[in-house]
Amino acid sequence: MNDPGVFTEPCAICRVRKAVRWCDYVIRYDRSIIFLRDYKKFVEANEHPRDETCDLPLCEKCTHEQNKADLCPHHYKLQQKTELPADLKKAQLRAKMKIAQEILNS
């Protein structure tokens, strides 16, 4: 209550502490390319992915850090579920090996 900053950007989960992280979970992928005549501007415009992230404000305690990314509790749970079942994992591994082989042979 003493810190006015808490109310400008409170953590969306506990609503008590100040938000210092934002959820990095990608909610919409955008891999389209912007075409520009100027090559330099073209490179600049396409340098950063325009994927849209969740951006839920999180405090130090409510974030789930994974591979240097911050995840809100909702997306952290979702992330746990994105693991493929064993039989599909085998197919995934075969595909990855084939892709790696093709890169080596090119």
Ligand SMILES: [Zn+2]
């Ligand atoms: Zn919090």
Ligand SMILES: [Zn+2]
């Ligand atoms: Zn999130």
